[in-house]
Amino acid sequence: MAIRSVRPNFLRKLRRLNSTAPTTIPPSIFAGEPATAALTPPTTTSTDPIINLTDPKKLFSSVSTTKLIKSSITLYMASMEPMVDFGTWVMNSGLMSNPISNQIISKAIEHSFYDHFCAGKDLDGAGRTVGKLWGGGLRTMLDYGLEHANDNESCDRNLEEFIKTIGSTKSLPTSPVSFVVVKITALCPTSLLRRVSDLLRWEYKDSSLHLPWKLKTLPIFSASSPLYHTPEKPDPLTREEEHDLNLAYQRLIKICQSSLEASVPLLIDAEETDIQPAIDYFTYSAAIEYNRDDNPLIFNTIQAYLKDAKERMVAAKRAADEMGVPVGFKLVRGAYMSKENRLAYSLQVKSPIHDSIQDTHACYNECAAFMLEQIARGSGSVVLATHNLESGKLAATKAVDLGIEKDSRNLQFAQLYGMAEALSFGLRNAGFRVSKYLPFGPVDQIMPYLLRRAEENRGLLNTSALDRELMRKELLRRLTSPPGS
Ligand SMILES: Cc1cc2nc3c(=O)[nH]c(=O)nc-3n(C[C@H](O)[C@H](O)[C@H](O)COP(=O)(O)OP(=O)(O)OC[C@H]3O[C@@H](n4cnc5c(N)ncnc54)[C@H](O)[C@@H]3O)c2cc1C
Numbered sequence: 031m032a033i034r035s036v037r038p039n040f041l042r043k044l045r046r047l048n049s050t051a052p053t054t055i056p057p058s059i060f061a062g063e064p065a066t067a068a069l070t071p072p073t074t075t076s077t078d079p080i081i082n083l084t085d086p087k088k089l090f091s092s093v094s095t096t097k098l099i100k101s102s103i104t105l106y107m108a109s110m111e112p113m114v115d116f117g118t119w120v121m122n123s124g125l126m127s128n129p130i131s132n133q134i135i136s137k138a139i140e141h142s143f144y145d146h147f148c149a150g151k152d153l154d155g156a157g158r159t160v161g162k163l164w165g166g167g168l169r170t171m172l173d174y175g176l177e178h179a180n181d182n183e184s185c186d187r188n189l190e191e192f193i194k195t196i197g198s199t200k201s202l203p204t205s206p207v208s209f210v211v212v213k214i215t216a217l218c219p220t221s222l223l224r225r226v227s228d229l230l231r232w233e234y235k236d237s238s239l240h241l242p243w244k245l246k247t248l249p250i251f252s253a254s255s256p257l258y259h260t261p262e263k264p265d266p267l268t269r270e271e272e273h274d275l276n277l278a279y280q281r282l283i284k285i286c287q288s289s290l291e292a293s294v295p296l297l298i299d300a301e302e303t304d305i306q307p308a309i310d311y312f313t314y315s316a317a318i319e320y321n322r323d324d325n326p327l328i329f330n331t332i333q334a335y336l337k338d339a340k341e342r343m344v345a346a347k348r349a350a351d352e353m354g355v356p357v358g359f360k361l362v363r364g365a366y367m368s369k370e371n372r373l374a375y376s377l378q379v380k381s382p383i384h385d386s387i388q389d390t391h392a393c394y395n396e397c398a399a400f401m402l403e404q405i406a407r408g409s410g411s412v413v414l415a416t417h418n419l420e421s422g423k424l425a426a427t428k429a430v431d432l433g434i435e436k437d438s439r440n441l442q443f444a445q446l447y448g449m450a451e452a453l454s455f456g457l458r459n460a461g462f463r464v465s466k467y468l469p470f471g472p473v474d475q476i477m478p479y480l481l482r483r484a485e486e487n488r489g490l491l492n493t494s495a496l497d498r499e500l501m502r503k504e505l506l507r508r509l510t511s512p513p514g515s
Contacts, residue, residue, distance in 0.1 A: 080426045081456040083419070083496070086504035089455040092166030095508055101451070102501045104146040105494045114484050117143075121477060136473045139480065147448040147483050148175070149470040153198045156470035159447070164206035167458045168466055171297055171444060172199070173211035175471035177478050178220045182277060188216040189281045193288050200292040208442060208465045209297040209329070209413075212285060214309045218278030222271060226308035228264040231257050239263075243272050245279075248314035248349045248357075250307050252341035256382040258374075259304045282312055286320045290327060295358070297413065300331035302366045303382050304373070314346065318355050325439070326358035326411050333364035334394035335383050343397055347410060358411035360444070361397050363390055363418070365482055391421070398425045402441070406432035411440040415467070417450035417493045426460060436461035446483070450493060452500050 083089065090098060107113050121139075125131040149159035149170075160170045174195050179185045192212055199207040215223065233239045234251045251257075267275065289296050298313045300306060313330040320327045332343045343359060350357040367383055374381040384390045394416065401412035402425065414425050422443065434441055445454045447466040458464045469479050486493070 080430055081423055081460050083452050083456045086500045087507060088459060089452055089500060090504045098501050098505055101146060102498060102505065104142055105498050108484060109494060118481060118484055121481060140473050143480055144473055144476065147480060148476050149447060149468040151472050153194065156468060159468060160206055163466055168454060168464050169206055169208040171209040171211050171465050171467045172207050173467060173469045175469045175476040175479055176213055176216040178215045180219050182274060185217050185219065185278065185281060189284060192285050196288045196292050196294060199294045205294055207294055209295050210289060211297050211299060213299045214312050215301055217281045220305065222274055223305040223308040225264065225267065225271060226275065226311065227305050228260040230307045230311060231260040232263055243267060243275055245315040246318050247311050249345040250310045252338045252345055254338040254341060256303055258377055258379045279312065282316050286316050286328060290320065295326065296328045297360055298328065298330055300333050302369055317357060318353065321356045324356055326356045329358035329360050329413060331360045331362060332397060333362055334397055335364035335367060335390045337382055337384055339393055340397050344400060347404065351409060356410065359401060360413040360415050361394065362415045363394055394421055395424055399428055402428050402432055402434065405440045406434055413442045413444050415444040417445055417453060419453055422453050422457060426457065426462065437463060451497050
């Protein structure tokens with residue numbers, strides 16, 4: 031589908047939905063402001079907490095009762111361990127390769143987990159969800175659900191999808207889309223990312239190694255970075271590999287160019303440590319070319335569960351400052367903990383992941399504090415992508431203490447669509463910029479993402495416990511109060 035055919039349709043639906051959204055949406059939405067009812071910070075006194083998560087009525091003011099009921103049921107099902115185990119078994123089983131059972135299972139998933147965690151099968155569906163969230167004062171990070179690519183043909187197809195996604199945001203005056211998400215693993219074959227990571231690691235160990243293809247970049251490793259993935263000196267890239275590397279970089283450049291034209295920044299996802307050095311390399315090289323003035327166009331992701339996270343982030347920030355390049359980071363804890371631990375265990379080396387969850391929390395909060403201090407001094411941008419209440423509250427308090435404008439474009443919070451709704455709405459009510467990370471695409475394509483969400487939501491005490499409790503209270507209040515109250 032060409033960009034031209036997507037855009038007007040997407041925009042038309044967005045406008046129609048905005049006009050029927052549950053909250054009153056002022057005309058200023060088309061002048062670039064989200065619903066003021068939702069974003070106006072409540073007046074606080076110095077003893078008030080910055081984020082108020084105690085009033086379900088205020089938190090869920092923009093959510094319809096039907097949506098609240100559906101969300102409560104899905105989150106409750108996702109918290110039941112046997113249910114998740116069964117669902118995961120079914121999704122990984124041979125039943126998915128039988129066309130009839132595949133169709134039945136896909137439909138069941140579509141109307142439950144997929145509906146809750148994903149925005150729609152295509153850009154039109156995603157546009158409807160973008161409109162609803164914007165009506166409730168939340169921005170969105172559009173993520174076309176693409177996983178790893180293994181050859182140039184699929185990378186080229188993925189490039190088209192990224193360009194279409196970026197194009198769909200172009201005609202909005204100030205976009206409700208805060209970022210378009212890009213996965214380098216969808217633009218460069220994984221085997222090549224692994225080869226490039228090996229060579230970069232070896233060059234870090236032995237600076238005499240010459241990499242003729244290497245572009246200007248920022249520091250990728252620190253003294254505590256794991257180097258065990260590359261036990262021997264790797265062969266240089268073949269001519270064909272160098273050619274493919276250049277093709278992959280040109281794909282990223284095309285995406286940067288198109289996001290520059292659409293004025294929508296890019297958020298690069300982080301993956302496992304065996305291929306992350308190549309992802310950092312691509313991202314920082316493009317950032318040096320495209321990040322200008324105070325507005326980084328391309329943001330890299332730092333995973334705070336890694337022991338070297340803070341050192342690497344600080345080194346990249348300092349080097350960028352010396353080069354006069356503005357940098358932006360998305361800060362996450364990290365999604366591949368068991369894979370990383372398994373690999374380290376199989377190689378009989380220490381895991382790159384912090385030894386305890388407390389260390390991960392401390393690292394996340396220290397990285398966030400570092401970036402907030404940089405922003406307060408006028409340099410850098412950060413997206414604090416977390417469902418952790420404590421991290422959200424700490425960062426919000428620190429930002430206010432440092433005098434950072436709550437609506438500053440350099441500080442944004444983000445949660446996955448369908449997760450940590452109370453935190454998103456609490457931060458929004460306090461006046462901060464909040465985005466939901468919004469995956470969209472065909473059900474079977476999104477399956478690996480759904481499996482990760484199922485894993486993250488299992489157990490009664492998971493991060494959705496607060497959401498379930500507050501949703502239950504709000505539903506009870508709506509069902510027992512007189513209409514309109
Ligand atoms: C907008 C957004 C974008 C994201 N993008 C990415 C991405 O690009 N790459 C990526 O990898 N992840 C990404 N994530 C996923 C994110 O990493 C997970 O949601 C995260 O693991 C959950 O952490 P949390 O901050 O929400 O806090 P919590 O739920 O409080 O933290 C739990 C996390 O702590 C870590 N942890 C748990 N136990 C231990 C232990 N014993 N030792 C050390 N650490 C432990 C794990 O990472 C676990 O997931 C993204 C999340 C969001 C919200």
